[in-house]
Amino acid sequence: MLDTALILFARRGIADTPLSAIAREAGVTPAMLHYYFKTRDQLLDVLIDERIQPRRIAIGKVLDMNAGDPVTVITQLAERLMRTATEHPWFPSLWMREVFSDNGMLRQRIVKRYGQLHQQSAIDCITHWQSEGKLNPNFEPSLLFISIFGLTIVPLIASHSWRNDPLREKLGPTDIARHAVALLSQGVAPKK
Secondary structure: HHHHHHHHHHHOOOOOHHHHHHHHOOOOOOOHHHHHHHHOOHHHHHHHHHHHHHHHHHHHHOOOOOOOOHHHHHHHHHHHHHHHHHHOOOOHHHHHHHHHOOOOHHHHHHHHHHHHOOOOHHHHHHHHHHHHOOOOOOOOOHHHHHHHHHHHHHHHHHHHEEEEEEEOOOOOOOHHEEEEHHHHHOOOOOOO
16 A cells, blocks of 8 residues: 555655545555555655655765765765665655655655754765865755756656657666766766
């Protein structure tokens, strides 16, 4: 039922997915779904605790001030995001629809339950690396994650429409991650 809910929420949005649709798609009766989840909020809380929060923690752990070379850490962050998105196909669409949008119900619920997990420590880590001269001092630390997300997850979502595009049909998650890391670590200037 949880996996079905995630898939439908990613496809339709949380507000537009009634519990009865989740029950129907999962092949259970609405009464059975209501036995486990009395309300949509209760279902969201379980989804956050069991499916979403473990992925947030795993992604957030990559950014550690003592982890070594910042370019390697940022590379691992991009790769971890891509791995999460490919292992859990609901993740990209759900995150775009329900976390990054203005009225995302999921973002509000996650912040209410867990706050801004790892956000300040990640910004502090990046700022520290910048002050040590290990990272470009001109980029904004608070925009790093959203930039990596935009360079990885958005192309991954778009890749579903590339199936008949001879220029991009063979590009997969590894290619997208490599491209994102190249842009992040080397920019667009030619290699010297």
